[in-house]
Amino acid sequence: DSGVTQTPKHLITATGQRVTLRCSPRSGDLSVYWYQQSLDQGLQFLIQYYNGEERAKGNILERFSAQQFPDLHSELNLSSLELGDSALYFCASSVRGQGANVLTFGAGSRLTVL
Amino acid sequence: QKEVEQDPGPLSVPEGAIVSLNCTYSNSAFQYFMWYRQYSRKGPELLMYTYSSGNKEDGRFTAQVDKSSKYISLFIRDSQPSDSATYLCAAFYSNYQLIWGAGTKLIKKP
Numbered sequence: 340d341s342g343v344t345q346t347p348k349h350l351i352t353a354t355g356q357r358v359t360l361r362c363s364p365r366s367g368d369l370s371v372y373w374y375q376q377s378l379d380q381g382l383q384f385l386i387q388y389y390n391g392e393e394r395a396k397g398n399i400l401e402r403f404s405a406q407q408f409p410d411l412h413s414e415l416n417l418s419s420l421e422l423g424d425s426a427l428y429f430c431a432s433s434v435r436g437q438g439a440n441v442l443t444f445g446a447g448s449r450l451t452v453l
Numbered sequence: 454q455k456e457v458e459q460d461p462g463p464l465s466v467p468e469g470a471i472v473s474l475n476c477t478y479s480n481s482a483f484q485y486f487m488w489y490r491q492y493s494r495k496g497p498e499l500l501m502y503t504y505s506s507g508n509k510e511d512g513r514f515t516a517q518v519d520k521s522s523k524y525i526s527l528f529i530r531d532s533q534p535s536d537s538a539t540y541l542c543a544a545f546y547s548n549y550q551l552i553w554g555a556g557t558k559l560i561k562k563p
Contacts, residue, residue, distance in 0.1 A: 341496065381555035382497070382541065395550055429496055441487070442551065444496030 342366065343445035345430050351451045357418040360448045362430030364411055370394065371413040372431040372442060373405055382429070388413055420452045456480050457544055459554030466536075467562040472529040476542035476554045479523065483544040483552075486518050488527045491539045491556065500540075501527065529559075537561050 342365035352358055364371050373385040384397035388407035399405075402420075407413040417424060427449050431442040459476045466472050474488075485504055489497035501516035503509045503525075509516045513533075517526040525544070529536055542554040 341498070343496075382553045384550060384553075387550075397550070427494070431496075440545070440551065441499055441502060444489075444498065446496050447494070449494070 341443050341445060343430060343432050343443050345428075345445035345448050347448055348446065349449045349451075351453065352420060353453055354420055354422060356420050356452075357416065358420065358450065360415040360417070360428050360430075360450075362413045362415070362432075362445060364413070364430075364432030365443050368432035368434050368443070369411065370433045370435060370440070371407055371411070372433070373399075373413070373415050374429040374431065375426050376429060376447075377423075377426040380426075385415070417450070420450075422452050425450055425452045455555075456552045457542060457554045459542055459557055461555050461557060463558040463560045465560050465562040466532050468532055468534065470532045472527075472532050472536070472559060474527040474529070474540050474542075474557050474559070476525045476544075477523055478525070478544050478552075480544070480546075480552075481520070481523065482546045484546040485544065486516070486525050487543045487551075488514075488516055489541040489543065491541060493538075497541055532561075534561050 344363040370389045372387045375383045385399040387395040405415045427447045429447045431444045433440040457478045488501040491497040506520045513530045515528040539556040539558045541556040545551045
């Protein structure tokens with residue numbers, strides 16, 4: 340157990356729907372990162388939050404949004420889902436928001452869009 | 454050109470062999486380099502973390518950075534079935550974001 344908790348583990352939904360993925364960072368970590376990993380693809384950075392504020396943005400679609408709450412847990416909202424959104428979504432956390440960061444990953448949420 | 458390039462493999466290795474996994478990078482400002490291991494359908498886990506050039510050893514694993522050629526390597530000695538996984542390299546500097554390679558899939562040669 341890495342200490343980073345992601346729910347749900349698996350999610351099956353239909354095109355056009357909206358889902359919310361949740362992440363609780365490791366105790367003491369202030370920064371949360373969201374990554375997308377499609378089948379046999381590398382990690383695609385989506386967005387980072389540090390202590391409740393957006394810190395960096397990657398290749399995140401406009402249909403996707405995220406936030407980090409005062410208790411430091413984070414949610415990734417995916418809307419108007421398309422078949423191509425089917426992927427593993429990973430949350431990672433780190434102590435710092437920048438600099439020499441070691442990321443600790445959760446087990447991922449597997450999203451299947453039918 | 455991607456900032457961090459990594460051959461996706463798969464790389465097939467017999468048990469007991471020495472494995473060499475490699476990445477190249479283009480940004481000479483990168484100072485910190487990491488190797489993560491990812492088992493199928495699991496989250497990546499940190500294996501090795503190095504700063505600047507040189508070698509770092511941890512058990513059967515050795516990470517090597519050659520900044521002059523912008524080349525980073527991970528060596529695995531005495532390869533075991535449990536080493537079958539995807540290995541991701543990553544690099545960053547200062548306040549820059551972590552840049553990931555595509556990952557190399559390592560499989561056990563039957």
